[in-house]
Amino acid sequence: MLHDLSVNRRTFLNRSFAGLGGIALSSLMQPSRAQAPWPGRYDNALHYSPKAKRVIHLCMAGGPSQFESFDYKPELNKIHGKEFPASFTKGQQLAQLQGSKLIARGSFTNFRKYGESGIYVSDLFPHMAKVIDRFAVINSMTTEQINHDPAHAFFNSGSIVKGRPSMGSWLLYGLGAETTDLPGYIVLMSAGGGGAQPVSSRQWASGFLPGKYQGVQFQSNGAAVHYLGSPDGICQSTQRQVVDEVKYLNGLLSESRSDAEIAARISQYEMAFRMQSSVPGLTDLSSEPKSVRDLYGVDDIDKPSFARNCILARRMAERGVRFVQLYHRAWDHHGNIEKDMPFAAKNTDQATAALILDLEQRGMLEDTLIIWGGEFGRTPMGQGTGRDHHINAFSLLMAGGGIKGGTVHGKSDELGYAAVENKTSVHDLHATMLHLLGIDDAAFTYKFQGLDFKLSGVEPCRVIKQILA
Numbered sequence: 001m002l003h004d005l006s007v008n009r010r011t012f013l014n015r016s017f018a019g020l021g022g023i024a025l026s027s028l029m030q031p032s033r034a035q036a037p038w039p040g041r042y043d044n045a046l047h048y049s050p051k052a053k054r055v056i057h058l059c060m061a062g063g064p065s066q067f068e069s070f071d072y073k074p075e076l077n078k079i080h081g082k083e084f085p086a087s088f089t090k091g092q093q094l095a096q097l098q099g100s101k102l103i104a105r106g107s108f109t110n111f112r113k114y115g116e117s118g119i120y121v122s123d124l125f126p127h128m129a130k131v132i133d134r135f136a137v138i139n140s141m142t143t144e145q146i147n148h149d150p151a152h153a154f155f156n157s158g159s160i161v162k163g164r165p166s167m168g169s170w171l172l173y174g175l176g177a178e179t180t181d182l183p184g185y186i187v188l189m190s191a192g193g194g195g196a197q198p199v200s201s202r203q204w205a206s207g208f209l210p211g212k213y214q215g216v217q218f219q220s221n222g223a224a225v226h227y228l229g230s231p232d233g234i235c236q237s238t239q240r241q242v243v244d245e246v247k248y249l250n251g252l253l254s255e256s257r258s259d260a261e262i263a264a265r266i267s268q269y270e271m272a273f274r275m276q277s278s279v280p281g282l283t284d285l286s287s288e289p290k291s292v293r294d295l296y297g298v299d300d301i302d303k304p305s306f307a308r309n310c311i312l313a314r315r316m317a318e319r320g321v322r323f324v325q326l327y328h329r330a331w332d333h334h335g336n337i338e339k340d341m342p343f344a345a346k347n348t349d350q351a352t353a354a355l356i357l358d359l360e361q362r363g364m365l366e367d368t369l370i371i372w373g374g375e376f377g378r379t380p381m382g383q384g385t386g387r388d389h390h391i392n393a394f395s396l397l398m399a400g401g402g403i404k405g406g407t408v409h410g411k412s413d414e415l416g417y418a419a420v421e422n423k424t425s426v427h428d429l430h431a432t433m434l435h436l437l438g439i440d441d442a443a444f445t446y447k448f449q450g451l452d453f454k455l456s457g458v459e460p461c462r463v464i465k466q467i468l469a
Helices: 009-018 020-029 074-078 126-130 148-157 167-175 236-256 260-283 290-296 306-318 337-361 426-436
Strands: 054-059 111-114 119-122 135-141 185-191 323-329 368-373 377-383 386-390 394-400 407-409 419-421 446-448 451-453
Touching: 054 167, 054 306, 054 337, 111 126, 126 337, 135 419, 148 167, 167 185, 167 323, 167 426, 185 306, 260 306, 290 306, 290 337, 306 323, 306 337, 323 337, 337 368, 337 394, 368 426, 377 394
Parallel strands: 054 323, 054 368, 135 407, 185 323
Antiparallel strands: 111 119, 135 394, 368 394, 377 386, 446 451
C-alpha cells in the first residue's frame, strides 16, 4: 500500500533538492503561490446577511462580580450584613456556601448613570462608562455550571462533555478563514488582580471537528509561538524544501486513507511556515503610535498585559483572524474582593474601552462583535471577605457588529439572586452570535458518530433580538 512505501534518507534528499524543493526560493518571493484562505461550510451561502465578520471575546476568567460592575442593587445595599432571605435560596445550588449561614453583602463601590442611555456603571469601570452607549448590557445571563472549568467549557462549547468543539472552532468551520498567514482562531492570556484560576487548553480545542479549526495560543512571554523560528544553520529556503517534501509524503498518505486529519496536518505545516514571517511583524508593537499606546494604557510594549493583548487583538482583526479570545485570569474573588477587584478592573477597564474606540476610529467596530464577561457571576451573599460563584443571574456585555448600543436587556430580582426578566442562557448567546455572523444556529450542525451536533445544543434557545441594531 502507498502508506507502506519506504523513503530512505537518500531518496528524501534527492527528491527534496531536485524536485519540489527546487522552487522553494521562488515560493518565498511570490506570495501568490500561497494557498488562498480556506472556505467555510457557508462560504457564499449564509442564512442571513451578516452584521459581523469576526469576534473578539474578552473573557474575564474567574467570574467578575456583577454587584461591583454593571448590576446596581440598592435594595441589597440596604440589607448589607443581615441574614439573606431564605425564600430566595431555598432548594437552590450554591458552590462553597452550601449549608452556611447566608449573609447579604452590598456593593463596596458606588454606581452612577452614564451616557445618553443612562446605564448604571460602577466606579471601578470609569473608562467603559464613557463608552457605555456602544454596549448592550445583559443583566439576566444564566449558566448551568457552577465550577470554573466546566463553566468555561459550557460557555465555549455549549457542553461540559470533553471533545466538543469550542465556539471559535465552530465559527472557522462555518465561515472559513480570511487569512493565509495566521491561524483563524488565536488565544491570548493575561493575569493580574488576584483570583487567577488556571484555564485549560481544551477551552479552545476543535473537538470532533478537523484539527485545522482549533485555536492557537500565543504566549505572553518571549516568543509568541514556541519553536516558530528555523533551527540554527537552517535557512528559509531549506525549511521550505522540508515542508514541501513532508507535504508530498502526506499527500501520498491521503490518497490511500480517508482521514481529514491528514489534510489538516498538511495545512498546518504550511501555516507554520508562513507564520515564521507573519508573527514577528504582528507582535512587534514598535510601529504603533504613542497616541495608540497611551489610549490603551500600554507603558512597556514588551511587558505582558491585558492592554497589550487588546492591541494585538485589533492587529489580528485587521489581518483577518476570525476569532480572538483574550483571557484575563483575575476575577475569582472568594476573598479580598475590596482589594483585588479594583486592581483587576484597573488592568482591564481602560484597554477594553480603548479597543472599542480604536476599532470604531478604523471603521471596524461595525463588523467586529465584542463579547465581555466571565463564565458566571458572584453571589449577593458574602463569603468571608469575598463572594461565591453564582449561576442564576450575572452581567455580560456585547458591542460592535449588529449590536444596539445603549441597551440594558433583562434584569435580576431586587437582591440580584435570580434573573426575573428576559432570562438569557449561554445557548441564547451562541444563537445570537451565529445570527450576527449570518448563520442560523438550528441549521448549523456537524454529524459525528451518527448524531447531528450543534453549538447551541439540543434544548430550545433564541436569538436575543432586543439587543440587535
